[in-house]
Amino acid sequence: MLLGKLAQSIGAAVEGDDSIEITGIAPLATANKTQIAFIARKAFIDQLSTTSAAAVILTREVADSSQYVGNKLISDNPYLAYAKATRFFDPFPSKTEAFIHPSATVAPNATIGERVYIGANTVIEDHVVVGDETQIGSGCFIGQGTTLGKNCLLHSNVSVYHDVDIGDRVILHSFAVIGADGFGFAPSSEGWVKIHQLGGVSIGDDVEIGSATAVDRGALGDTVLEDGVKLDNHVHIAHNVSIGKNTAFAAMSGVAGSTKIGANCTVAGMVGFAGHLTIVDNVHFTGKTMVSSDVLEPGVYSSGVPLQPANVWRKNAIRLGKLDEYVRVLNRLAKKLND
Template sequence: MTAHAPLTARALADRFALTVHGDPDVAVVGVATLTAAGPDRLAFLSNPRYRPQLAHTAAGIVVLREADAEGFTGTALIARDPYVAYAKIAALFAPRADAPAGVHPSAVVHATASVDPTASVGPLTTIGARSVISAGATVGPGCTIGEDCVVGEGARLVARVSLVKRVRLGKRVTVHPGAVLGADGFGLAMEAGRWLNVPQLGGVVVGDDSDIGANTTIDCGALEDTVIEEDVRLDNLIQVAHNVHIGAHTAIAGCVGIAGSTRIGRYCMLAGKVGVAGHLEICDKVVVHAMTMVSASITEPGEYSSGIPAQPTREWRKNAVRIRQLDSLARRIGARAKGDE
């Protein structure tokens, strides 16, 4: 990591309401892991499994809980949640360069579009009719903004982002490279043995402070909008189908697929490769573990799983045979139970 201006333990403690144990004048110029950090780096301890590394770390400052500071002879910043404190501190060493205001000469902006003078529009970008790029927004190189789109104040499209049509991004939204928002949803009707495309007439609404990962796709609604509420975090390679509604502060990991018209509540977490069937409702504060298939609505907060962990192939084949036999086994047991009555 590139070195930055030094920050002392005292300065960090004052800024983030932490407590210093040890020398408050120790200064760091970056962050690193417990094992890789040198005397000029800050590290953190959050997961108990890494506690043994604390005795051997050369980090100048370690962010940890008070219980973990006992016996530690180095300089520590005591935090209620070390990972949260680390995230805030690390951001100081990773400042984002401001893009220059203005429209690059190679960009193509429709005559009816509006670009705020403080916004930045990068090279080889196109902006369609009636679209609005708000104050302080950044549209990176190679982006395509279709018709009737709004990029909110301070929003950032990193590069090669496509807002196809009727996409409205809130304030400070970040969209990473390759994401496509507002493409047609998968609406089909069968007529005389051939598929007929159903027009997708809605849009996409993304709330303030949300983050959309690389190569993630969010389809426009069929009639009403597909809605992503505020502070939602979507990882890379996620498919959000038409008319899905995702509640505020929900986080969804990579390769999740969400079928159409499903509603996901607030403060939910979906782990990698979860599949969610269409027209379901998942209530607030639900955690769905990796590889789970959600085929029915979830009405109670809690943790849900259905994936089968990997096992040796020979064992899996035996178990697969037994799974196929479960129905006949259940019938025999039921018949025997009736006979004993």
């Protein structure tokens, strides 16, 4: 791809030779003569003097404050420009022509759009709808009555249960599972009685769901992921949860049933949400936070405990187990001294 064309595609202005051929993207320190690089933070400005990159995406300000004489891709937001450039060099083998592998099992009454790719051994059940230019890898299962939008990408070995509704440009990674039963049982004298999960899952456009992430179907009514939601690997979304537009979850976080999370939130890794909570828009949770109550004010919230050497921590942890007692002693002392 020529540098000039790439620049145009990512909204950057070339300063230098726009006719050179670009073959990839690499970090400043290791980029070779046909790869571009980017500089997102001034901290890396020194690496400009030694990079071999074909061109560097950088801001006007960084360009002017460095001695860098190589080809420049001037951008107000180099990180975003880099993100936009990556799609031209993705080694993933996209399929753009209509193809159904002979070993796939596609129900005759399924509706398959144009230029759809269906890989080996994939099973498409009755009344499924697959939108145009959607690519489904091998070994996937799409349950009865489910709808997939246009331009989706399901990697190999994805399971989507019955009656799930998925929008356009959704990406599902291997071992993602959408629409399995929510965890519902009523206690009885004979043990747990299963509450069959009668709802579905509704997933908007531009959602990406990581490997081994599970989004359960609703008990009554749907579990909902709005447009632009991004879930990393090993995320658990319980029944009847709803997650607002563009909210992103890092790996290993989970949400218990019926909790509503707003738009534009970010959730770091291993965060756990109790059930039936309300979280407003623009809330951010740091790693390992336990969200056990509503969050009604935007902001950053935490509860993760930072590590210490085990012998130091052990003493602190023992004291923590008697903290209430110590505070009572403290209060008595304060009272005595103030008297």
